[in-house]
Amino acid sequence: MRSILYYIAYFGLLLADLLLIHFRPESNWRPVLEPALMVILFLYFKFHYRVKNTDHPRLVQVALSSLLLGGFFLMKSAPLNSFLAGFCFFLIANIAYTLMFYRYADMNLKRVIPFVTVAYIMAIALLYYFYDAFGYYFLPAFFYIFVLLNCLQAAFLRYNMVSPKSYYLVFSGVFLFLIAQVLAGVYYFLIPEAFLVPLVVAIFFISQILIIHGVLSNTPKTEEGSASAIVYAEQAEKEKVKETAS
Secondary structure, three states: OHHHHHHHHHHHHHHHHHHHHHHOOOOOOHHHHHHHHHHHHHHHHHHHOOOOOOOOHHHHHHHHHHHHHHHHHHOOOOHHHHHHHHHHHHHHHHHHHHHHHHOOOOOOHHHHHHHHHHHHHHHHHHHHHHHHHHHHHHHHHHHHHHHHHHHHHHHHOOOOOEOHHHHHHHHHHHHHHHHHHHHHHHHHHHOOOOOHHHHHHHHHHHHHHHHHHHHHOOOEOOHHHHHHHHHHHHHHHHHHHHHHHO
């Protein structure tokens, strides 16, 4: 029942945010709604996380907190400083997700090489498309695209290492997250058209709930993964006892 209430609150606020983007009323609540969406997602993860889960909760918390701060700065009116701050926080979030997904990644070359080939082609295409628009930001953008594709690769390589439900939810979420960030790049650097804003917002928030739901569904399928889950559960239980004692 509590999960349903979270979903109702989350998608209700998302719908309200999209309506505000469309109608643009004088009293704009968007600076309140979008942080509230991230807070709901943070609380949903906190109250549904269980010790048997094998993904590291602190990395999820870092990612969600960084996305919250990044979104706040990207809504500011000062274009340069706010964009750079938002860029940095979103970069931190991507790195946190990437580190977490690589914890259960199958580094078999038969899976790595085809993905790296596709990712290399995607990176060249994106850099070629944005080259003139990036200007002095080409190197930071190059690094950011590298991190984005690494995050997608880490999610892709979790296949057969976690439950199918967790794998498909996380991979779908990360793929949508990448699309949202590419569209945001199109909006900021190439085509500042109003129709892109609700599209970016909708894809972004759907991607995040898919990732979090997938992380919460994570259970390793291999014996090695199960052993790691037991060790991690014991460590988490010890930390909880220490916190209670203090």
